[in-house]
Amino acid sequence: MKKRRSLLLLSGIFFAAAIVAFFTSKVQGVEEVGNDSPLMRADVITIDALKGFGDLEQPPVVFLHDLHTDAVEKQNKDCSACHLSEENRQSPKFKRLKNTSRQQVMDIYHVDCMQCHREVQKAGEKAGPVEKCGQCHQGKPKAISDRELIVFDKSLHFRHTEATKDTCETCHHRYDEVTKKLFYAKGKEGSCVYCHKQQTEENRISKRLASHLSCIKCHRETLAKKKTTPQAKDQKAGPIKCSGCHASEQLQLIKKIKDVPRMKRNQPDVVLIQAVQIDANKKGAPATILMNAVPFDHKSHEKYNDTCRVCHHADLNTCSSCHSVAGKKEGNFVRSEQAMHQLNSERSCLGCHGSRQSKPSCAGCHASIPLESKQQTSYCVQCHAKPPQRSTANPKPEQLARMMLKSRTAMTDTYRDKDIPETVTIKDLSDQYEPVYFPHRRIIRRLVTETKNDKLAQYFHSQKGTICQACHHNSPATKKPPRCYSCHGKPFNETEILRPGMKGAYHQQCFGCHQQMGIKKPDSLNCIECHREQKK
Amino acid sequence: MSISRRKFLGWLTAAGLSSSAFGKVAHAATTRHFEGHPDSLGVLYDNTKCIGCRTCEAACNKVNDLPPPDRPFDDLSVLDNKRRTDPKKYMVINKYDGSVNVETPLFGRTGCNHCLEPACASSCFVRAYTKTESGAVTYDSSVCVGCRYCMLACPFNIPTFEYDAALTPRIRKCTMCYDTRLVKGELPGCVEACPTESFTFGKRIDLLRIARERIRRYPGRYLDHIYGQNEMGGTSWLYLSGVPFKQIGMREDLGITPAPQFTSSALAAVPMVVGTWPLLLMGIYAVSKRKDKIAKEEKEQALAEVTAQVKAEADQKVSEAWKKAAQEKEKAIEAAVKQALEAAADVETEENS
Numbered sequence: 001m002k003k004r005r006s007l008l009l010l011s012g013i014f015f016a017a018a019i020v021a022f023f024t025s026k027v028q029g030v031e032e033v034g035n036d037s038p039l040m041r042a043d044v045i046t047i048d049a050l051k052g053f054g055d056l057e058q059p060p061v062v063f064l065h066d067l068h069t070d071a072v073e074k075q076n077k078d079c080s081a082c083h084l085s086e087e088n089r090q091s092p093k094f095k096r097l098k099n100t101s102r103q104q105v106m107d108i109y110h111v112d113c114m115q116c117h118r119e120v121q122k123a124g125e126k127a128g129p130v131e132k133c134g135q136c137h138q139g140k141p142k143a144i145s146d147r148e149l150i151v152f153d154k155s156l157h158f159r160h161t162e163a164t165k166d167t168c169e170t171c172h173h174r175y176d177e178v179t180k181k182l183f184y185a186k187g188k189e190g191s192c193v194y195c196h197k198q199q200t201e202e203n204r205i206s207k208r209l210a211s212h213l214s215c216i217k218c219h220r221e222t223l224a225k226k227k228t229t230p231q232a233k234d235q236k237a238g239p240i241k242c243s244g245c246h247a248s249e250q251l252q253l254i255k256k257i258k259d260v261p262r263m264k265r266n267q268p269d270v271v272l273i274q275a276v277q278i279d280a281n282k283k284g285a286p287a288t289i290l291m292n293a294v295p296f297d298h299k300s301h302e303k304y305n306d307t308c309r310v311c312h313h314a315d316l317n318t319c320s321s322c323h324s325v326a327g328k329k330e331g332n333f334v335r336s337e338q339a340m341h342q343l344n345s346e347r348s349c350l351g352c353h354g355s356r357q358s359k360p361s362c363a364g365c366h367a368s369i370p371l372e373s374k375q376q377t378s379y380c381v382q383c384h385a386k387p388p389q390r391s392t393a394n395p396k397p398e399q400l401a402r403m404m405l406k407s408r409t410a411m412t413d414t415y416r417d418k419d420i421p422e423t424v425t426i427k428d429l430s431d432q433y434e435p436v437y438f439p440h441r442r443i444i445r446r447l448v449t450e451t452k453n454d455k456l457a458q459y460f461h462s463q464k465g466t467i468c469q470a471c472h473h474n475s476p477a478t479k480k481p482p483r484c485y486s487c488h489g490k491p492f493n494e495t496e497i498l499r500p501g502m503k504g505a506y507h508q509q510c511f512g513c514h515q516q517m518g519i520k521k522p523d524s525l526n527c528i529e530c531h532r533e534q535k536k
Numbered sequence: 537m538s539i540s541r542r543k544f545l546g547w548l549t550a551a552g553l554s555s556s557a558f559g560k561v562a563h564a565a566t567t568r569h570f571e572g573h574p575d576s577l578g579v580l581y582d583n584t585k586c587i588g589c590r591t592c593e594a595a596c597n598k599v600n601d602l603p604p605p606d607r608p609f610d611d612l613s614v615l616d617n618k619r620r621t622d623p624k625k626y627m628v629i630n631k632y633d634g635s636v637n638v639e640t641p642l643f644g645r646t647g648c649n650h651c652l653e654p655a656c657a658s659s660c661f662v663r664a665y666t667k668t669e670s671g672a673v674t675y676d677s678s679v680c681v682g683c684r685y686c687m688l689a690c691p692f693n694i695p696t697f698e699y700d701a702a703l704t705p706r707i708r709k710c711t712m713c714y715d716t717r718l719v720k721g722e723l724p725g726c727v728e729a730c731p732t733e734s735f736t737f738g739k740r741i742d743l744l745r746i747a748r749e750r751i752r753r754y755p756g757r758y759l760d761h762i763y764g765q766n767e768m769g770g771t772s773w774l775y776l777s778g779v780p781f782k783q784i785g786m787r788e789d790l791g792i793t794p795a796p797q798f799t800s801s802a803l804a805a806v807p808m809v810v811g812t813w814p815l816l817l818m819g820i821y822a823v824s825k826r827k828d829k830i831a832k833e834e835k836e837q838a839l840a841e842v843t844a845q846v847k848a849e850a851d852q853k854v855s856e857a858w859k860k861a862a863q864e865k866e867k868a869i870e871a872a873v874k875q876a877l878e879a880a881a882d883v884e885t886e887e888n889s
Contacts, residue, residue, distance in 0.1 A: 370753040491733060497742045498749055504733025524587050
């Protein structure tokens with residue numbers, strides 16, 4: 001009797017311990033890592049085709065496409081083993097052209113998948129699941145997609161124009177509303193996403209579908225040609241597997257052409273951006289041109305950007321076709337002022353120029369200069385410059401823009417060495433440290449070197465003293481700018497609450513700039529690298 | 537007659553219930569938004585400027601005459617562990633991992649926030665804490681009884697106790713250098729020492745303005761939130777950060793209700809309970825006592841009456857009996873006399889015959 005009781009007690013203790021262990025492990029989020037950690041793959045496709053017919057009864061199936069492409073290839077079959085064709089176009093769906101009914105779609109997967117798996121199994125090779133539902137319908141999928149989207153940049157575009165021998169119609173087309181057919185219009189080519197949006201709309205398939213149908217089709221044909229015709233043996237063919245365009249390591253391998261020749265689409269070299277106001281009440285009245293026009297170097301800006309889409313976000317027409325002074329419906333009522341000046345936008349002039357300031361060579365100074373949409377007049381006239389004295393009576397806008405751009409000068413230097421103090425002795429904190437010998441001239445020379453190859457900086461740093469203004473801020477550019485202590489003194493002055501004291505100003509300026517530029521020496525945490533220890 | 541235990545407990549429950557009902561009214565009467573003493577001072581800590589040099593900790597140690605630390609202040613490996621305030625350090629700077637887009641480590645300051653309506657002060661029943669008009673929350677060890685309620689009350693876990701002082705343990709916490717420096721017109725130690733002006737000292741109202749201006753000028757650098765503006769009803773120390781405050785070890789679950797307001801409804805009832813209820817209970821006791829007394833008197837009176845009546849009746853009966861007896865006696869005497877007279881007459885007749 002006594003023995004049985006102790007056994008009961010022991011089992012009770014074990015049971016309690018097991019419960020405690022179970023719950024605590026859950027609370028602490030302890031999860032077994034190792035075999036269970038999901039696979040990161042670029043070819044993950046989630047099969048949930050039945051979603052369109054109502055709620056799913058089983059978890060969706062995670063399908064690894066590349067794994068199956070390889071398996072099919074091994075059996076000397078091609079894509080048609082799984083994908084049916086219609087009108088010379090392969091359906092992206094599995095073994096069907098359309099989602100007909102719930103039962104039919106379900107049967108297609110269950111019958112055709114299993115059949116193939118069984119055949120492979122019979123052949124004695126490693127095959128997919130054939131028995132249990134849960135082997136395909138996994139609640140917790142074993143693979144997670146880390147698919148990246150390929151950017152069809154100008155280098156890739158150039159390689160395609162080379163390969164297709166400038167037959168733009170291979171890819172570019174337009175849609176004729178009347179004949180309901182695609183046709184090619186020379187000189188009207190644009191980016192795919194101008195028409196093919198995120199979702200399939202009436203008459204236009206989604207960007208995803210369009211790119212998979214067209215790109216893979218062409219790549220497959222090229223591959224086939226390579227095999228059959230000896231002349232095309234050395235021709236390159238694009239990827240047809242998921243990983244080719246979507247795995248980050250494969251994307252790194254895509255060859256980049258350094259100096260891509262300009263695209264041939266009759267784009268202008270220079271543009272004169274004018275604020276034109278048309279009086280709607282007076283028909284035929286000449287348009288009023290407001291303020292100074294901005295000469296825009298279109299050719300150079302093509303070089304700075306990877307795609308046309310960076311600026312031409314909706315189509316390849318002029319900015320003014322959608323954005324006017326007062327705003328138009330076509331441009332979603334975004335006024336031209338906003339389109340050109342909006343901060344935090346890659347499309348606008350100011351937005352893109354502002355984002356360039358975040359690279360280390362610029363951020364040292366610019367991170368502490370707040371970017372504000374409202375600017376001083378002196379800043380406005382750098383773009384909205386006064387037109388030069390006209391040599392001809394009425395120059396064409398493009399001619400004027402060319403003239404204005406030519407008259408621009410780049411500021412590549414600052415004052416001469418003899419005008420720049422070599423060192424500045426800072427005697428603050430003399431109760432703790434020896435004075436600091438600040439290498440003033442060396443720092444300025446470094447800043448000049450940093451901006452040496454930066455056309456943007458050289459144009460906007462328009463005066464010799466502009467670069468000095470990074471530290472000697474809030475004062476006009478001059479050879480002899482005010483000293484730090486002209487404005488900074490004791491901290492927390494009630495009349496100037498936003499102004500840091502001398503110590504704060506020095507350290508914020510030095511540390512801030514060094515941090516932004518990635519300068520590790522001197523270490524901001526080791527005082528004596530700047531402040532030498534006091535001699536006793 | 538004495539009060540039964542059951543009765544006493546019943547009263548107590550009734551008192552509790554009604555005081556909590558009244559308490560609601562008392563609470564409503566005290567719900568006013570206190571925005572701090574006018575022109576009160578504070579400190580704004582800007583974590584985007586902090587480089588984690590621990591100069592502030594060293595200065596705090598020096599100006600407050602605290603014992604030397606276990607490891608020197610220039611040993612920055614101390615930052616590898618998360619620390620909290622203790623009797624030897626009134627403030628600590630902790631290092632936190634930078635988020636994905638911020639590669640450099642982040643820093644956070646832990647120390648007394650000098651709440652506008654401090655929980656420590658409201659929990660202290662000897663009034664050892666004072667929210668001074670300058671903004672600092674000060675502590676008077678001379679009245680402290682060492683109950684450590686303040687340590688439990690503080691939502692920021694700041695006050696610490698000198699457990700190793702056997703005889704005169706005190707609560708230790710940041711004083712905003714009130715009595716040591718502020719009154720002399722000097723800056724708090726940490727503020728003065730910071731090389732980058734991560735700490736800005738000034739009127740709280742100005743600090744809020746500075747913080748808002750920094751957020752406006754550098755929207756990408758700061759989170760659009762000033763910690764301490766409303767947290768726990770507002771604190772004199774304010775914080776700016778580039779990352780969510782949770783990431784630099786600060787509580788985001790505190791809400792904006794000042795701590796005293798949580799207890800004010802219950803505490804507001806205390807004077808009423810203490811002042812009124814004894815009187816009321818005594819009154820009830822007196823009334824019931826009086827009732828008992830009257831009942832007793834009435835009973836006695838009734839008893840006396842009954843006794844008197846019974847006595848009277850008995851007396852009457854006795855007297856009647858006596859009367860009867862006397863009458864009977866008289867009658868008997870009369871009868872006897874009559875008999876005797878008749879006998880005598882008979883004798884006379886016999887003698888005559």
